[in-house]
Amino acid sequence: QKEIHLANRPEGMPSASDFSYVEREIPIPGEKQVLLKTLYLSVDPYMRGRMQDVKSYIPPFKLNEVIVGGVIAEVIESKSEYFRQGDVVIGNLGWAEFTAANEKEIRKIDPSVAPVTTHLGILGMPGLTAYFGLLDIGQPKEGETVVVSGAAGAVGSVVGQIARIKGARVVGIAGSDEKINYLKEELGFDEAINYKTTDNLKEALRKACPDGVDVYFDNVGGEITDAVFTQLNKFARIPLCGAISSYNLDGPDVGPRVQSAMIKTSALMKGYTIGDYAPRFKEASEYLGGWLQEGKLKYEETIVEGFENTPDAFLGLFKGTNKGKQLVKVADP
Numbered sequence: 612q613k614e615i616h617l618a619n620r621p622e623g624m625p626s627a628s629d630f631s632y633v634e635r636e637i638p639i640p641g642e643k644q645v646l647l648k649t650l651y652l653s654v655d656p657y658m659r660g661r662m663q664d665v666k667s668y669i670p671p672f673k674l675n676e677v678i679v680g681g682v683i684a685e686v687i688e689s690k691s692e693y694f695r696q697g698d699v700v701i702g703n704l705g706w707a708e709f710t711a712a713n714e715k716e717i718r719k720i721d722p723s724v725a726p727v728t729t730h731l732g733i734l735g736m737p738g739l740t741a742y743f744g745l746l747d748i749g750q751p752k753e754g755e756t757v758v759v760s761g762a763a764g765a766v767g768s769v770v771g772q773i774a775r776i777k778g779a780r781v782v783g784i785a786g787s788d789e790k791i792n793y794l795k796e797e798l799g800f801d802e803a804i805n806y807k808t809t810d811n812l813k814e815a816l817r818k819a820c821p822d823g824v825d826v827y828f829d830n831v832g833g834e835i836t837d838a839v840f841t842q843l844n845k846f847a848r849i850p851l852c853g854a855i856s857s858y859n860l861d862g863p864d865v866g867p868r869v870q871s872a873m874i875k876t877s878a879l880m881k882g883y884t885i886g887d888y889a890p891r892f893k894e895a896s897e898y899l900g901g902w903l904q905e906g907k908l909k910y911e912e913t914i915v916e917g918f919e920n921t922p923d924a925f926l927g928l929f930k931g932t933n934k935g936k937q938l939v940k941v942a943d944p
């Protein structure tokens with residue numbers, strides 16, 4: 612069996628040579644452990660941060676060790692009283708075809724409620740991130756205008772739909788015409804802007820948001836965010852969820868400073884990481900699950916087939932090849 616290690620700390624945009632494939636014996640589970648066969652792997656933008664040796668809210672990946680992320684797997688053999696062969700579980704586990712995991716590292720998921728992959732997407736970390744950032748920090752009111760960047764991705768697509776459920780007018784920013792159509796035609800966004808083909812994003816935003824911007828859910832930072840800041844209304848709220856435009860920069864990010872725009876509009880900008888909300892995960896899961904069942908939330912997954920394509924799927928996040936949640940299918944159950 613193979614696992615994928617971090618071979619180098621990437622400078623700028625990572626490349627295939629920053630990853631190495633290492634052949635290992637299939638592990639033998641010890642007491643209170645299970646042997647897992649990986650079914651799906653999640654690739655996520657935050658993993659880029661863990662490739663750098665810097666202090667953050669989560670420790671860096673170690674060089675020449677297996678990369679760890681969200682994994683859905685099947686129990687092949689169990690030495691735990693809590694799991695049986697055939698159970699499907701989720702955990703933060705290695706990019707490996709087979710893993711021996713401690714019983715405390717994994718949680719059982721019920722494949723009869725929703726497809727198992729939703730636990731890495733709309734019902735998992737990205738869905739919860741959308742829910743808390745938008746509702747706790749953004750607090751959209753009926754009739755207000757919500758702008759979301761990275762709108763067709765795993766988090767952004769959920770943000771826009773929840774904002775619609777709350778009665779807001781929703782404008783998405785994304786990087787292809789196909790994504791723009793998807794947002795407007797399938798997810799019910801009121802407007803959507805392709806930032807890659809618009810010559811003047813500020814002007815496009817002014818047109819798309821005639822009443823200004825009350826909530827800006829920021830997934831990307833950089834020039835897109837600079838443009839949205841010119842359109843803020845008084846008492847705007849800005850959940851800072853991600854800044855993907857800066858993750859592969861070699862040096863510090865530079866750009867217009869935000870202080871004046873924030874003072875003039877009495878805006879509130881707040882960063883967060885999803886772990887901050889751990890005590891309230893159950894609440895979010897219930898709402899997200901309910902909206903999904905009622906058909907008020909839709910989701911898309913971009914699934915790359917084959918364990919060996921995991922690095923490519925990860926790199927695709929920075930090129931925008933994914934619509935909705937990017938996953939890798941490693942094996943059939």
Ligand code: NDP
Nearest residue numbers: 656764765766785786830831852853854855856884885931
């Ligand atoms: P996505 O599914 O949105 O995938 C990333 C998308 O970002 C791409 O599809 C691409 O879409 C867009 N993108 C890539 N590079 C750029 C760029 N330079 N400028 C603008 N857009 C770009 O990922 P997630 O939904 O998983 O994550 C979205 C954001 O939320 C990320 O910044 C991530 O780090 C953050 N995040 C934060 C969490 C938290 O706890 N605070 C938790 C989870 C995610 P396009 O075609 O539109 O360019």
